[in-house]
Amino acid sequence: FGGIVKEPPLHIVHIAVEMAPIAKVGGLGDVVTSLSRAVQDLNHNVDIILPKYDCLNLSNIKDFECQKNYLWAGTDIKVWHGKVEGLSVYFLEPQNGFFQVGCVYGRGNDAERFGFFCHAALEFLLQNGFHPDIIHCHDWSSAPVAWIFKDNYAHYGLSKARLVFTIHNLEFGAHFIGKAMQYADKATTVSPTYSREIAGNPVIAPHLHKFHGIINGIDPDIWDPYNDKFIPVSYSSENVVEGKKAAKEALQQKLGLKRADLPLVGIITRLTHQKGIHLIKHAIWRTLERGGQVVLLGSAPDPRIQNDFVNLKNELHSSHNDRARLCLAYDEPLSHLIYAGADFILVPSIFEPCGLTQLTAMRYGSIPVVRKTGGLFDSVFDVDHDKDRAQAQGLETNGFGFDGTDVGGVDYALNRAITTWFDSRDWFNSLCKRVMEQDWSWNRPALDYLELYHAACKLQ
Protein backbone atom coordinates (compact mmCIF):
# COMPACT_ATOMS: atom_id res chain seq x y z
CA PHE A 1 0.00 0.00 0.00
CA GLY A 2 3.06 2.27 -0.24
CA GLY A 3 1.62 4.04 -3.26
CA ILE A 4 -1.60 4.92 -1.51
CA VAL A 5 0.08 6.63 1.40
CA LYS A 6 1.65 9.24 -0.88
CA GLU A 7 -1.59 10.22 -2.59
CA PRO A 8 -3.45 13.31 -1.35
CA PRO A 9 -6.34 12.83 1.08
CA LEU A 10 -9.68 11.92 -0.42
CA HIS A 11 -12.99 13.53 0.39
CA ILE A 12 -15.66 10.88 0.87
CA VAL A 13 -19.35 11.63 1.38
CA HIS A 14 -21.62 8.85 2.64
CA ILE A 15 -25.31 9.20 1.91
CA ALA A 16 -27.10 6.78 4.23
CA VAL A 17 -30.30 6.32 6.21
CA GLU A 18 -28.79 4.64 9.30
CA MET A 19 -25.92 5.63 11.53
CA ALA A 20 -24.92 4.17 14.91
CA PRO A 21 -25.56 5.13 17.63
CA ILE A 22 -28.03 7.86 16.72
CA ALA A 23 -30.18 6.08 14.14
CA LYS A 24 -29.25 2.41 14.15
CA VAL A 25 -31.53 -0.43 13.14
CA GLY A 26 -28.95 -3.08 12.24
CA GLY A 27 -25.43 -3.64 10.98
CA LEU A 28 -25.73 -0.97 8.26
CA GLY A 29 -25.77 1.72 10.95
CA ASP A 30 -22.67 0.29 12.61
CA VAL A 31 -20.79 0.07 9.33
CA VAL A 32 -21.48 3.64 8.21
CA THR A 33 -20.02 4.94 11.47
CA SER A 34 -17.13 2.56 11.92
CA LEU A 35 -15.91 2.51 8.30
CA SER A 36 -16.05 6.32 8.25
CA ARG A 37 -14.06 6.58 11.46
CA ALA A 38 -11.43 4.17 10.18
CA VAL A 39 -11.03 6.05 6.89
CA GLN A 40 -10.91 9.39 8.70
CA ASP A 41 -8.22 7.99 11.02
CA LEU A 42 -6.15 7.32 7.91
CA ASN A 43 -6.25 11.10 7.29
CA HIS A 44 -9.00 11.30 4.71
CA ASN A 45 -11.97 13.67 4.95
CA VAL A 46 -15.37 12.15 5.55
CA ASP A 47 -18.85 13.67 5.72
CA ILE A 48 -22.09 11.81 6.27
CA ILE A 49 -25.53 12.93 5.11
CA LEU A 50 -28.47 11.52 7.03
CA PRO A 51 -32.19 12.30 7.31
CA LYS A 52 -33.06 14.31 10.40
CA TYR A 53 -35.43 11.82 12.00
CA ASP A 54 -37.58 12.96 14.89
CA CYS A 55 -36.40 9.77 16.66
CA LEU A 56 -32.65 10.59 16.50
CA ASN A 57 -30.78 9.78 19.68
CA LEU A 58 -29.77 13.43 20.26
CA SER A 59 -27.63 12.84 23.34
CA ASN A 60 -24.94 11.40 21.07
CA ILE A 61 -24.73 14.43 18.78
CA LYS A 62 -22.25 17.18 19.71
CA ASP A 63 -22.38 20.83 18.58
CA PHE A 64 -25.76 20.24 16.99
CA GLU A 65 -26.99 23.34 15.19
CA CYS A 66 -29.34 24.39 12.45
CA GLN A 67 -27.20 25.90 9.71
CA LYS A 68 -29.31 26.98 6.78
CA ASN A 69 -32.28 26.18 4.59
CA TYR A 70 -32.47 25.37 0.92
CA LEU A 71 -35.24 24.71 -1.49
CA TRP A 72 -35.58 21.60 -3.58
CA ALA A 73 -38.57 20.35 -5.56
CA GLY A 74 -40.75 22.99 -3.95
CA THR A 75 -39.88 21.78 -0.44
CA ASP A 76 -38.00 23.81 2.11
CA ILE A 77 -35.21 21.70 3.64
CA LYS A 78 -33.49 22.62 6.89
CA VAL A 79 -29.86 21.59 7.21
CA TRP A 80 -28.45 20.69 10.59
CA HIS A 81 -24.85 19.87 11.40
CA GLY A 82 -23.31 18.01 14.29
CA LYS A 83 -20.53 15.64 15.34
CA VAL A 84 -21.24 11.98 15.98
CA GLU A 85 -18.39 9.79 17.26
CA GLY A 86 -16.03 12.46 15.93
CA LEU A 87 -17.58 12.43 12.44
CA SER A 88 -19.08 15.41 10.62
CA VAL A 89 -22.77 14.74 9.90
CA TYR A 90 -25.24 16.83 7.91
CA PHE A 91 -28.89 16.17 8.72
CA LEU A 92 -31.56 17.03 6.17
CA GLU A 93 -34.97 17.98 7.49
CA PRO A 94 -37.47 18.46 4.68
CA GLN A 95 -40.48 20.44 5.84
CA ASN A 96 -42.87 17.89 4.35
CA GLY A 97 -42.84 15.70 7.46
CA PHE A 98 -41.15 12.73 5.71
CA PHE A 99 -38.88 12.06 8.68
CA GLN A 100 -41.29 13.01 11.46
CA VAL A 101 -42.79 9.55 11.67
CA GLY A 102 -41.21 8.12 14.81
CA CYS A 103 -39.06 5.46 13.11
CA VAL A 104 -36.45 4.86 10.43
CA TYR A 105 -38.27 2.16 8.42
CA GLY A 106 -41.70 0.67 8.48
CA ARG A 107 -43.98 3.26 6.90
CA GLY A 108 -45.81 2.33 3.74
CA ASN A 109 -43.90 4.96 1.78
CA ASP A 110 -40.27 4.23 2.75
CA ALA A 111 -39.14 4.13 -0.89
CA GLU A 112 -40.70 7.52 -1.59
CA ARG A 113 -39.25 9.09 1.57
CA PHE A 114 -35.74 7.77 0.99
CA GLY A 115 -35.87 8.51 -2.76
CA PHE A 116 -36.65 12.12 -1.87
CA PHE A 117 -33.79 12.15 0.65
CA CYS A 118 -31.29 10.79 -1.91
CA HIS A 119 -32.10 13.48 -4.42
CA ALA A 120 -32.14 16.19 -1.76
CA ALA A 121 -28.71 15.06 -0.52
CA LEU A 122 -27.14 15.39 -3.98
CA GLU A 123 -28.78 18.78 -4.39
CA PHE A 124 -27.33 19.82 -1.02
CA LEU A 125 -23.82 18.88 -2.21
CA LEU A 126 -24.29 20.82 -5.43
CA GLN A 127 -25.79 23.95 -3.89
CA ASN A 128 -23.08 24.12 -1.24
CA GLY A 129 -20.11 23.74 -3.54
CA PHE A 130 -18.95 20.33 -2.31
CA HIS A 131 -16.56 18.53 -4.66
CA PRO A 132 -16.19 15.08 -3.13
CA ASP A 133 -13.93 12.48 -4.69
CA ILE A 134 -16.25 9.66 -3.65
CA ILE A 135 -19.98 9.49 -3.04
CA HIS A 136 -20.72 6.26 -1.18
CA CYS A 137 -24.27 4.98 -0.91
CA HIS A 138 -25.67 1.91 0.82
CA ASP A 139 -28.30 -0.76 0.18
CA TRP A 140 -31.69 -0.19 -1.44
CA SER A 141 -32.42 2.80 0.78
CA SER A 142 -29.76 5.06 -0.69
CA ALA A 143 -29.32 3.15 -3.97
CA PRO A 144 -31.19 5.91 -5.88
CA VAL A 145 -28.18 8.17 -5.26
CA ALA A 146 -26.35 6.10 -7.91
CA TRP A 147 -28.66 6.83 -10.81
CA ILE A 148 -29.82 10.27 -9.71
CA PHE A 149 -26.16 11.24 -9.51
CA LYS A 150 -25.24 9.84 -12.92
CA ASP A 151 -28.32 11.23 -14.64
CA ASN A 152 -28.46 14.68 -13.07
CA TYR A 153 -25.25 15.64 -11.30
CA ALA A 154 -22.21 13.79 -12.67
CA HIS A 155 -22.00 16.16 -15.62
CA TYR A 156 -23.22 19.26 -13.83
CA GLY A 157 -21.21 20.44 -10.87
CA LEU A 158 -20.23 17.18 -9.15
CA SER A 159 -18.11 15.92 -12.04
CA LYS A 160 -15.10 14.94 -9.97
CA ALA A 161 -17.03 12.43 -7.89
CA ARG A 162 -17.03 8.67 -8.43
CA LEU A 163 -19.91 6.58 -7.15
CA VAL A 164 -19.39 3.61 -4.81
CA PHE A 165 -22.30 1.42 -3.80
CA THR A 166 -22.27 -1.16 -1.00
CA ILE A 167 -24.74 -4.02 -0.64
CA HIS A 168 -25.20 -4.84 3.03
CA ASN A 169 -28.04 -7.25 2.38
CA LEU A 170 -29.30 -8.28 -1.04
CA GLU A 171 -32.54 -9.55 0.44
CA PHE A 172 -33.92 -6.06 0.72
CA GLY A 173 -34.92 -4.18 -2.42
CA ALA A 174 -33.12 -6.26 -5.06
CA HIS A 175 -34.79 -4.18 -7.76
CA PHE A 176 -33.19 -0.94 -6.49
CA ILE A 177 -29.93 -2.70 -5.90
CA GLY A 178 -29.77 -3.97 -9.48
CA LYS A 179 -30.21 -0.50 -10.86
CA ALA A 180 -27.54 0.95 -8.56
CA MET A 181 -25.16 -1.87 -9.58
CA GLN A 182 -25.58 -0.76 -13.16
CA TYR A 183 -24.81 2.89 -12.46
CA ALA A 184 -22.08 2.57 -9.78
CA ASP A 185 -18.42 3.01 -10.66
CA LYS A 186 -17.49 0.41 -8.04
CA ALA A 187 -19.65 -1.84 -5.93
CA THR A 188 -18.90 -3.85 -2.84
CA THR A 189 -20.54 -6.24 -0.50
CA VAL A 190 -19.60 -6.96 3.07
CA SER A 191 -17.62 -10.21 2.88
CA PRO A 192 -15.79 -12.25 0.23
CA THR A 193 -17.90 -15.36 0.78
CA TYR A 194 -21.19 -13.45 0.49
CA SER A 195 -19.89 -11.85 -2.72
CA ARG A 196 -19.41 -15.36 -4.14
CA GLU A 197 -22.77 -16.55 -2.82
CA ILE A 198 -24.62 -13.77 -4.65
CA ALA A 199 -22.41 -13.58 -7.75
CA GLY A 200 -24.91 -15.61 -9.76
CA ASN A 201 -27.86 -13.41 -8.88
CA PRO A 202 -29.13 -11.74 -12.05
CA VAL A 203 -28.81 -8.27 -10.55
CA ILE A 204 -25.13 -8.89 -9.70
CA ALA A 205 -23.89 -11.25 -12.42
CA PRO A 206 -23.46 -8.66 -15.23
CA HIS A 207 -21.32 -6.44 -12.99
CA LEU A 208 -18.73 -8.78 -11.49
CA HIS A 209 -15.87 -6.78 -13.04
CA LYS A 210 -16.55 -3.91 -10.64
CA PHE A 211 -17.83 -5.92 -7.67
CA HIS A 212 -15.70 -6.73 -4.61
CA GLY A 213 -16.25 -8.47 -1.27
CA ILE A 214 -14.63 -6.59 1.63
CA ILE A 215 -15.30 -7.86 5.13
CA ASN A 216 -16.71 -5.42 7.68
CA GLY A 217 -14.81 -4.56 10.79
CA ILE A 218 -15.99 -3.39 14.17
CA ASP A 219 -14.97 -0.17 15.85
CA PRO A 220 -12.56 -1.11 18.64
CA ASP A 221 -13.32 2.07 20.60
CA ILE A 222 -17.09 1.67 20.49
CA TRP A 223 -16.75 -2.02 21.44
CA ASP A 224 -14.05 -2.13 24.07
CA PRO A 225 -14.25 -4.29 27.19
CA TYR A 226 -11.41 -2.26 28.67
CA ASN A 227 -13.48 0.88 28.48
CA ASP A 228 -17.17 0.05 28.55
CA LYS A 229 -19.54 1.80 30.91
CA PHE A 230 -22.08 -1.02 30.66
CA ILE A 231 -19.92 -3.75 32.20
CA PRO A 232 -18.76 -4.07 35.84
CA VAL A 233 -15.01 -4.81 35.47
CA SER A 234 -12.73 -3.54 32.68
CA TYR A 235 -10.78 -6.28 31.06
CA SER A 236 -8.35 -7.08 28.29
CA SER A 237 -7.00 -10.44 27.16
CA GLU A 238 -4.72 -10.31 30.23
CA ASN A 239 -7.58 -10.60 32.75
CA VAL A 240 -10.30 -11.99 30.52
CA VAL A 241 -11.34 -14.73 32.95
CA GLU A 242 -11.81 -12.32 35.82
CA GLY A 243 -13.55 -9.69 33.67
CA LYS A 244 -15.97 -12.14 32.13
CA LYS A 245 -16.76 -13.75 35.47
CA ALA A 246 -17.80 -10.37 36.87
CA ALA A 247 -19.85 -9.59 33.76
CA LYS A 248 -21.60 -12.97 33.91
CA GLU A 249 -22.53 -12.43 37.54
CA ALA A 250 -23.83 -8.94 36.79
CA LEU A 251 -25.86 -10.30 33.88
CA GLN A 252 -27.31 -13.13 35.97
CA GLN A 253 -28.19 -10.72 38.72
CA LYS A 254 -29.72 -8.13 36.38
CA LEU A 255 -31.92 -10.72 34.68
CA GLY A 256 -32.75 -12.73 37.80
CA LEU A 257 -30.96 -15.88 36.68
CA LYS A 258 -29.32 -18.31 39.07
CA ARG A 259 -25.87 -16.98 40.02
CA ALA A 260 -23.88 -20.09 39.25
CA ASP A 261 -20.86 -21.06 37.23
CA LEU A 262 -22.64 -22.54 34.19
CA PRO A 263 -21.95 -22.25 30.46
CA LEU A 264 -23.93 -19.27 29.23
CA VAL A 265 -25.06 -18.97 25.60
CA GLY A 266 -25.98 -15.47 24.38
CA ILE A 267 -28.02 -14.61 21.27
CA ILE A 268 -28.31 -10.99 20.10
CA THR A 269 -30.30 -10.59 16.93
CA ARG A 270 -33.16 -9.32 14.88
CA LEU A 271 -35.66 -12.19 14.94
CA THR A 272 -36.26 -12.77 11.25
CA HIS A 273 -36.12 -15.77 8.93
CA GLN A 274 -32.56 -14.78 7.92
CA LYS A 275 -31.30 -15.35 11.45
CA GLY A 276 -32.35 -19.02 11.62
CA ILE A 277 -35.33 -18.88 13.95
CA HIS A 278 -35.92 -22.64 14.14
CA LEU A 279 -32.24 -23.18 14.90
CA ILE A 280 -32.30 -20.50 17.61
CA LYS A 281 -35.28 -22.14 19.29
CA HIS A 282 -33.73 -25.56 19.07
CA ALA A 283 -30.42 -24.31 20.48
CA ILE A 284 -32.18 -22.75 23.47
CA TRP A 285 -33.70 -26.12 24.43
CA ARG A 286 -30.48 -28.01 23.75
CA THR A 287 -28.45 -25.64 25.92
CA LEU A 288 -30.91 -26.07 28.78
CA GLU A 289 -30.78 -29.84 28.37
CA ARG A 290 -27.01 -29.69 28.64
CA GLY A 291 -27.28 -27.76 31.90
CA GLY A 292 -26.39 -24.32 30.53
CA GLN A 293 -28.00 -20.91 30.72
CA VAL A 294 -29.39 -18.93 27.79
CA VAL A 295 -29.97 -15.22 27.30
CA LEU A 296 -31.64 -14.04 24.11
CA LEU A 297 -31.86 -10.34 23.26
CA GLY A 298 -33.90 -9.80 20.15
CA SER A 299 -36.84 -8.16 18.59
CA ALA A 300 -39.03 -9.20 15.70
CA PRO A 301 -40.34 -6.70 13.17
CA ASP A 302 -43.00 -9.26 12.19
CA PRO A 303 -45.74 -9.37 14.88
CA ARG A 304 -46.38 -13.09 14.29
CA ILE A 305 -42.76 -13.95 15.06
CA GLN A 306 -42.77 -11.58 18.03
CA ASN A 307 -45.89 -13.33 19.33
CA ASP A 308 -44.32 -16.71 18.87
CA PHE A 309 -41.34 -15.62 20.97
CA VAL A 310 -43.55 -14.10 23.64
CA ASN A 311 -45.13 -17.55 24.02
CA LEU A 312 -41.75 -19.24 24.13
CA LYS A 313 -40.63 -16.71 26.73
CA ASN A 314 -43.62 -17.46 28.94
CA GLU A 315 -43.01 -21.17 28.62
CA LEU A 316 -39.29 -20.91 29.38
CA HIS A 317 -39.69 -18.46 32.21
CA SER A 318 -42.00 -20.88 33.95
CA SER A 319 -40.16 -24.13 33.17
CA HIS A 320 -36.55 -22.82 33.44
CA ASN A 321 -36.88 -19.59 35.34
CA ASP A 322 -33.36 -19.71 36.77
CA ARG A 323 -31.61 -20.57 33.51
CA ALA A 324 -33.34 -18.87 30.57
CA ARG A 325 -34.19 -15.25 29.79
CA LEU A 326 -35.72 -13.91 26.59
CA CYS A 327 -35.50 -10.12 26.39
CA LEU A 328 -37.68 -9.22 23.44
CA ALA A 329 -36.57 -5.65 22.93
CA TYR A 330 -33.83 -3.53 21.44
CA ASP A 331 -31.42 -2.71 24.25
CA GLU A 332 -27.92 -1.48 23.47
CA PRO A 333 -26.59 -1.40 27.08
CA LEU A 334 -27.85 -4.93 27.73
CA SER A 335 -26.19 -6.11 24.51
CA HIS A 336 -22.80 -4.99 25.89
CA LEU A 337 -23.34 -6.93 29.13
CA ILE A 338 -24.32 -10.05 27.18
CA TYR A 339 -21.28 -9.84 24.87
CA ALA A 340 -19.11 -9.61 28.00
CA GLY A 341 -20.96 -12.06 30.24
CA ALA A 342 -21.66 -14.89 27.80
CA ASP A 343 -19.29 -17.78 27.16
CA PHE A 344 -20.70 -18.34 23.69
CA ILE A 345 -22.53 -16.17 21.18
CA LEU A 346 -24.71 -18.20 18.85
CA VAL A 347 -25.29 -17.02 15.26
CA PRO A 348 -27.10 -19.75 13.28
CA SER A 349 -28.06 -17.53 10.31
CA ILE A 350 -29.55 -19.07 7.17
CA PHE A 351 -27.59 -16.44 5.27
CA GLU A 352 -25.40 -13.66 6.65
CA PRO A 353 -23.76 -11.02 4.42
CA CYS A 354 -21.15 -10.26 7.08
CA GLY A 355 -22.58 -10.41 10.59
CA LEU A 356 -21.19 -8.18 13.30
CA THR A 357 -22.26 -10.07 16.39
CA GLN A 358 -19.64 -12.80 15.98
CA LEU A 359 -16.92 -10.14 15.61
CA THR A 360 -18.13 -8.21 18.65
CA ALA A 361 -18.36 -11.47 20.59
CA MET A 362 -14.70 -12.16 19.95
CA ARG A 363 -13.72 -8.63 20.97
CA TYR A 364 -15.30 -9.44 24.35
CA GLY A 365 -13.69 -12.89 24.60
CA SER A 366 -16.89 -14.82 23.86
CA ILE A 367 -16.65 -17.81 21.58
CA PRO A 368 -18.76 -17.70 18.39
CA VAL A 369 -20.91 -20.70 17.48
CA VAL A 370 -22.06 -20.09 13.93
CA ARG A 371 -23.55 -21.51 10.79
CA LYS A 372 -20.87 -21.43 8.08
CA THR A 373 -22.33 -18.92 5.66
CA GLY A 374 -21.30 -15.53 4.26
CA GLY A 375 -19.19 -13.43 6.59
CA LEU A 376 -19.59 -15.99 9.37
CA PHE A 377 -17.59 -18.39 7.21
CA ASP A 378 -14.94 -15.72 6.61
CA SER A 379 -14.46 -14.81 10.27
CA VAL A 380 -15.07 -17.98 12.31
CA PHE A 381 -12.67 -20.92 12.03
CA ASP A 382 -13.75 -24.13 13.72
CA VAL A 383 -11.33 -25.38 16.37
CA ASP A 384 -11.66 -28.95 15.11
CA HIS A 385 -11.97 -28.50 11.36
CA ASP A 386 -10.56 -25.22 10.10
CA LYS A 387 -6.93 -25.10 11.26
CA ASP A 388 -5.58 -24.96 7.71
CA ARG A 389 -8.09 -22.43 6.50
CA ALA A 390 -7.30 -20.21 9.51
CA GLN A 391 -3.58 -20.57 8.99
CA ALA A 392 -3.93 -19.49 5.37
CA GLN A 393 -5.26 -16.20 6.76
CA GLY A 394 -2.48 -15.96 9.32
CA LEU A 395 -4.94 -16.77 12.11
CA GLU A 396 -5.61 -19.41 14.72
CA THR A 397 -8.97 -21.15 15.08
CA ASN A 398 -11.54 -19.26 17.10
CA GLY A 399 -14.94 -20.92 17.36
CA PHE A 400 -17.40 -23.65 16.46
CA GLY A 401 -19.18 -23.97 13.12
CA PHE A 402 -21.74 -26.12 11.38
CA ASP A 403 -23.23 -26.60 7.93
CA GLY A 404 -26.76 -27.31 6.86
CA THR A 405 -30.03 -25.89 8.09
CA ASP A 406 -31.37 -28.82 10.08
CA VAL A 407 -31.16 -29.01 13.85
CA GLY A 408 -28.50 -31.73 13.72
CA GLY A 409 -26.00 -29.14 12.54
CA VAL A 410 -26.51 -26.69 15.35
CA ASP A 411 -26.46 -29.57 17.84
CA TYR A 412 -23.12 -30.69 16.48
CA ALA A 413 -21.49 -27.30 17.03
CA LEU A 414 -23.21 -26.49 20.31
CA ASN A 415 -22.53 -29.88 21.88
CA ARG A 416 -18.82 -29.61 21.15
CA ALA A 417 -18.79 -26.05 22.52
CA ILE A 418 -20.54 -26.94 25.77
CA THR A 419 -18.51 -30.11 26.25
CA THR A 420 -15.33 -28.09 25.89
CA TRP A 421 -16.58 -25.70 28.56
CA PHE A 422 -17.35 -28.51 31.02
CA ASP A 423 -14.41 -30.81 30.33
CA SER A 424 -11.52 -28.55 29.32
CA ARG A 425 -11.94 -25.29 31.20
CA ASP A 426 -8.31 -24.24 31.00
CA TRP A 427 -8.22 -24.76 27.30
CA PHE A 428 -11.56 -22.96 26.94
CA ASN A 429 -10.16 -20.00 28.89
CA SER A 430 -7.11 -19.86 26.65
CA LEU A 431 -9.45 -19.83 23.64
CA CYS A 432 -11.25 -16.78 25.10
CA LYS A 433 -7.92 -15.01 25.44
CA ARG A 434 -6.94 -15.99 21.90
CA VAL A 435 -10.10 -14.65 20.24
CA MET A 436 -9.71 -11.35 22.10
CA GLU A 437 -6.27 -10.94 20.61
CA GLN A 438 -7.45 -11.35 17.02
CA ASP A 439 -7.96 -8.13 15.09
CA TRP A 440 -11.49 -7.82 13.66
CA SER A 441 -11.33 -4.03 13.51
CA TRP A 442 -11.29 -1.97 10.34
CA ASN A 443 -7.48 -1.88 10.23
CA ARG A 444 -7.28 -4.21 7.27
CA PRO A 445 -10.67 -3.67 5.54
CA ALA A 446 -10.32 0.13 5.60
CA LEU A 447 -7.18 -0.20 3.49
CA ASP A 448 -9.13 -2.36 1.04
CA TYR A 449 -11.80 0.34 0.80
CA LEU A 450 -9.14 2.99 0.20
CA GLU A 451 -7.63 0.94 -2.57
CA LEU A 452 -11.10 0.64 -4.09
CA TYR A 453 -11.76 4.39 -3.70
CA HIS A 454 -8.46 5.20 -5.39
CA ALA A 455 -9.20 2.76 -8.20
CA ALA A 456 -12.62 4.42 -8.66
CA CYS A 457 -11.00 7.86 -8.85
CA LYS A 458 -8.77 6.67 -11.66
CA LEU A 459 -11.74 5.64 -13.80
CA GLN A 460 -12.60 7.96 -16.67
Ligand code: ADP
Ligand atom coordinates in the same frame (compact mmCIF):
# COMPACT_ATOMS: atom_id res chain seq x y z
P1 ADP B 1 -28.19 -7.26 10.84
O1 ADP B 1 -27.63 -5.99 10.27
O2 ADP B 1 -28.64 -8.26 9.83
O3 ADP B 1 -29.26 -7.02 11.87
P2 ADP B 1 -25.54 -7.61 12.03
O4 ADP B 1 -24.93 -8.75 12.77
O5 ADP B 1 -24.79 -7.09 10.84
O6 ADP B 1 -27.03 -8.03 11.64
O7 ADP B 1 -25.73 -6.36 13.01
C1 ADP B 1 -26.57 -6.42 14.11
C2 ADP B 1 -26.21 -5.29 15.07
O8 ADP B 1 -27.36 -4.94 15.83
C3 ADP B 1 -25.14 -5.69 16.07
O9 ADP B 1 -24.40 -4.54 16.42
C4 ADP B 1 -25.98 -6.19 17.29
O10 ADP B 1 -25.27 -6.04 18.50
C5 ADP B 1 -27.15 -5.25 17.21
N1 ADP B 1 -28.42 -5.79 17.73
C6 ADP B 1 -29.25 -6.70 17.13
N2 ADP B 1 -30.35 -6.92 17.88
C7 ADP B 1 -30.23 -6.13 18.97
C8 ADP B 1 -31.07 -5.91 20.13
N3 ADP B 1 -32.23 -6.52 20.27
N4 ADP B 1 -30.63 -5.03 21.05
C9 ADP B 1 -29.43 -4.40 20.90
N5 ADP B 1 -28.63 -4.56 19.84
C10 ADP B 1 -29.01 -5.42 18.89
